[in-house]
Each structure stands twice: as structure tokens, then as C-alpha cells.
Amino acid sequence: MRIFYIWSMFMLLIHISCNASTKQNNEVALTEKPHKILTTKTDPNxxxxxxxxxxxxxxxxxxxxxxxxxxxxxxxxxxxxxxxxxxxxxxxxxxxxxxxxxxxxxxxxxxxxxxxxxxxxxxxxxxxxxxxxxxxxxxxxxxxxxxxxxxxxxxxxxxxxxxxxxxxxxxxxxxxxxxxxxxxxxxxxxxxxxxxxxxxxxxxxxxxxxxxxxxxxxxxxxxxxxTVHIATPYDDIILQLNNQLNDTYIYYGSRGAQKRSMQMEQDQNAKSYSPANAVSRTISKSSGFYKNKSWDLIDAAEDEEFEIDKIAEEQLPIELQDKSTAELKKHIAKKSAKRKEIQQKIQELNKKRVEYIKTNSKKxxxxxxxxxxxxxxxxxxxxxxxxxx
Structure with missing residues (x-):
């Protein structure tokens, strides 16, 4: 009986120890998971x-x-x-x-x-x-x-x-x-x-x-x-700049070509209401909210961690697949500079457009x-x- 009692107490201690260990591990898992989410998603700036x-x-x-x-x-x-x-x-x-x-x-x-x-x-x-x-x-x-x-x-x-x-x-x-x-x-x-x-x-x-x-x-x-869209004297120029802006996008990745097509489709969807609505979309495309890092090399290259040489050749447009890393970087830099220039022109024209709409619209x-x-x-x-x- 004494041996049986000692053995029972020994097994009980093991059970308590295991439960304590499991509870501790669970608590660690519960505390670590939210901590990870907060650190990866919170940007103080x-x-x-x-x-x-x-x-x-x-x-x-x-x-x-x-x-x-x-x-x-x-x-x-x-x-x-x-x-x-x-x-x-x-x-x-x-x-x-x-x-x-x-x-x-x-x-x-x-x-x-x-x-x-x-x-x-x-x-x-x-x-x-x-x-x-x-x-x-x-x-x-x-x-x-x-x-x-x-x-x-x-x-x-x-x-x-x-x-x-x-x-x-x-x-x-x-x-x-x-x-x-x-x-x-x-x-x-x-x-x-x-x-x-x-x-x-x-x-x-x-x-x-x-x-x-x-x-x-x-x-x-x-x-x-x-919805009433007010046409302005600046619309045609802005739409012409939109065509130039579209030419600065370089798709990459498995869904790059598909996302590039979607961009063009949404241009058409906006235009289906009126040219003035297409102008509104063009203004959005010149703003800081319109970013496409997941499929556009110009936006992606803005991140310091992005490495162009890690993109497989077959995930680039055909005309870029035979270029070296140095050539690609030079090409991206040229397109990026062109995009910023076009976006700046659009923003300047939009200031005049906004003033025109304020003057000619009924609230x-x-x-x-x-x-x-x-x-x-x-x-x-x-x-x-x-x-x-």
C-alpha cells in the first residue's frame, strides 16, 4: 500500500507539472500572438x-x-x-x-x-x-x-x-x-x-x-x-495626361498583367458616367492614396527592402526580360521621374479645376x-x- 501511495503521488505531481507547463505554453502563445500583430501593423508615423x-x-x-x-x-x-x-x-x-x-x-x-x-x-x-x-x-x-x-x-x-x-x-x-x-x-x-x-x-x-x-x-x-459632373476647361488636358501616366506603369509578378488590365477597366468604368468622372479618377491616380506596390515596379521600388533581382524574368513584361539588374533599375528610375512629373502637372491643373467647379456649381x-x-x-x-x- 505504501508503494502504491508513493507511486500515486508521483503520478499526480507529473500531471500537475504537465498541466502547468501546458498552461504556461498556452499563456505564452496567447500573449505572443497579439504582440506580433501589434508590432507589425502599428506605424507611429x-x-x-x-x-x-x-x-x-x-x-x-x-x-x-x-x-x-x-x-x-x-x-x-x-x-x-x-x-x-x-x-x-x-x-x-x-x-x-x-x-x-x-x-x-x-x-x-x-x-x-x-x-x-x-x-x-x-x-x-x-x-x-x-x-x-x-x-x-x-x-x-x-x-x-x-x-x-x-x-x-x-x-x-x-x-x-x-x-x-x-x-x-x-x-x-x-x-x-x-x-x-x-x-x-x-x-x-x-x-x-x-x-x-x-x-x-x-x-x-x-x-x-x-x-x-x-x-x-x-x-x-x-x-x-x-450625379451632375461639371465639365471644366482643364478636363481634356488632364485626360491626355492620364494616358501618359498609364504609360509609366510596369507590371510584375504572377498577377501583374491582370492588375494592369484592371487599372484600364476602371478607367473605362469611370468614363462610362462622363468624361468629368474620368477626370476625377485621374486626379485620384495622381494622389498619394493611389499606390500599387503589389504589381507595379515603380511603386514597389519605393521600398528600401525591395530587390528587383529577386523578381523572376518570366514575371516581367517580355520587353524587359533580357535586361540586367542595372538596366532594370535605370529603366525604373526613368519611369518614376516621368510619373512624378506627370502627377505634378495633374495636381496643378486640378487646383484650377476645383476653383472652376466651385464657381460654376450649385451646392x-x-x-x-x-x-x-x-x-x-x-x-x-x-x-x-x-x-x-
Whole structure:
């Protein structure tokens, strides 16, 4: 019996030791993983603007989607003027659609179209791919989903905004919008609501309350109002410069040619609304927000860590495959200088273009663009962001 008792105590000590070791290892794993995420994603010299667009794509929302397509580039352009001390500004946009009967019912008729991305061509492509159908609009559900799924920045100094647009009561669906708003507030995310219809009706159906809970802004817009693009005397020159700008891109990598084609497709999508909208996209392409390091050698070469000699020959355009590393670097430097020169010309012309539009346009306070920009600027000022006049 004594031997059995000693043996039992020995096994118990081993069990306790193993559990302690396992617990310690688990605690290390739990603490190390978040630490790694924070160190790789936090840049003290960057101020982030994160915008999640939650768009109702039920049958009645064709006008809303058309406004979003038509006004995307003017929104990006206005955001590109943001400043926050001496920090670099990084814009990320996410896109969700909800209220469409073509979406899975088990997901609450919600689809993440795009996670947070700074790839403006990708954002444009997905936006132009949206279609409308049917409708079960669950506002609380889509807000909660975007909060939980997206990679929101941890710092309270970053500008983290949700914009939800639709026209059905805010109270519909299995998730209480108040709970979603509470979660957003705890994470430093501001909810802004855009009701597509009568201002008073939006208040009565709790759209304003949904914004008030996180100190966001409520707007009512005429979503069926057609976007008016004002032509200016500078448009033709800017579009000619866009053709020259496109000639400075050098694709690389397994998806380089595909991404280069997407760039051209989004030029055409913008032009499908009007030449003036194509001009707005060209302005965006001359801004610091339009970067394509994943497929363009000019943008990629801006990183000190980028090594051109690590790119396989077959992943370069045919005309560059027989060039030496030194020749490639020289070619990239030449194209880079040309791009900066073209972008500078576009920016100078845009200053004149903006003044012309201010003089010749009637202020429209009922568009998606106006609702978005007013809220972003108002809330950005609270986080030390500012905009040039």
C-alpha cells in the first residue's frame, strides 16, 4: 500500500507539472500572438482613416449604388487632402452589401464584398460589380458583422468610421442595433447613418438614433438624384495626361498583367458616367492614396527592402526580360521621374479645376458624397485631422 501511495503521488505531481507547463505554453502563445500583430501593423508615423461602407442593395436602392459608383473618385480626392501633423495618411475602405435576397439567408442577407483595402482599383471594381435584388434589410446585423470581421486599428487616434445607407426601419433583423452601437463605441468606431428618403421618416425609423449612440452623424439623401459632373476647361488636358501616366506603369509578378488590365477597366468604368468622372479618377491616380506596390515596379521600388533581382524574368513584361539588374533599375528610375512629373502637372491643373467647379456649381446637400465627406471631416477634426480649403 505504501508503494502504491508513493507511486500515486508521483503520478499526480507529473500531471500537475504537465498541466502547468501546458498552461504556461498556452499563456505564452496567447500573449505572443497579439504582440506580433501589434508590432507589425502599428506605424507611429501613419495616421489611418478606415471607412466601412455598408450599402443596401435591395431593389429600391439602384440609385444609391449608382451614386456610389459615380462619386467614388471625388470622395477619394477630397480625402487625399487630409493632414494629421507630419504623419502620412493611409486610407482603407471596406465594402459590405446587405438586404439583397440573392445573399445567403443564414448570413442575414449580408456579404463582405471587400475587407479593408487601399487598392483603389479593387474597390472600384467591386463597387461596379454590385447589383440589386429583393430585400430583407438588417441594419444591426450588418453593423455587428462589420465590427467583428474587419481588422480595425487599435489606436484611438485613428479615424474609424462606419457608414450605413438604406431606407428600411433601422430596427429590423435579429441583432439589436443598440447592442451593435455599444460594441462600436467600446472599440472607438463611429457609426454614421444615411437614410435614403425623407429626413423626418429616417428619424421616425430610428436611423438618427443609430448614429446618436456613437456620436455619429445622421443624414437623409435623395438617392435617386442623378450625379451632375461639371465639365471644366482643364478636363481634356488632364485626360491626355492620364494616358501618359498609364504609360509609366510596369507590371510584375504572377498577377501583374491582370492588375494592369484592371487599372484600364476602371478607367473605362469611370468614363462610362462622363468624361468629368474620368477626370476625377485621374486626379485620384495622381494622389498619394493611389499606390500599387503589389504589381507595379515603380511603386514597389519605393521600398528600401525591395530587390528587383529577386523578381523572376518570366514575371516581367517580355520587353524587359533580357535586361540586367542595372538596366532594370535605370529603366525604373526613368519611369518614376516621368510619373512624378506627370502627377505634378495633374495636381496643378486640378487646383484650377476645383476653383472652376466651385464657381460654376450649385451646392447639393442631398448626395451620398456630401453626407460622407461632411461626416468624415467633422469627426476627423476631433482626432487632429484637418483638410485644406
Amino acid at each position: 501613419t495616421s489611418n482613416i478606415q471607412v466601412a461602407l455598408l450599402l443596401d442593395t435591395s431593389n429600391s436602392m439602384d440609385g444609391l449604388i449608382e451614386q456610389a459608383k459615380a462619386q467614388l473618385w471625388e470622395i477619394v480626392n477630397e480625402l487625399s487632402y487630409a493632414k494629421c501633423g507630419h504623419n502620412k495618411i493611409r486610407l482603407q475602405i471596406s465594402l459590405y452589401e446587405y438586404g439583397n435576397d440573392g445573399l445567403p439567408s443564414k448570413e442575414g442577407y449580408i456579404r463582405q464584398v471587400l475587407p479593408f483595402s487601399d487598392d483603389l482599383d479593387e474597390i472600384s471594381k467591386e463597387l461596379f460589380g454590385l447589383t440589386t435584388n429583393g430585400g430583407n434589410e438588417y441594419c444591426g446585423k450588418v453593423i455587428a458583422t462589420s465590427i467583428n470581421q474587419l481588422d480595425w486599428k487599435k489606436s484611438n487616434d485613428d479615424l474609424k468610421l462606419i457608414f450605413i445607407a438604406g431606407n428600411e426601419p433601422f430596427t429590423q433583423g435579429p441583432t439589436n442595433y443598440k447592442d451593435a452601437a455599444t460594441d462600436a463605441l467600446e472599440k472607438g468606431i463611429t457609426i454614421n447613418t444615411i437614410f435614403c428618403g425623407n429626413f423626418r421618416q429616417g428619424i421616425d425609423t430610428m436611423w438618427k438614433h443609430g448614429a446618436d449612440l456613437t456620436y455619429g452623424e445622421y443624414s437623409a439623401i435623395d438617392h435617386n438624384h442623378q 447639393n446637400d442631398t448626395s451620398l458624397e456630401t453626407a460622407l465627406l461632411n461626416a468624415i471631416k467633422s469627426q476627423g477634426k476631433k482626432k487632429s485631422f484637418s483638410w485644406e480649403d
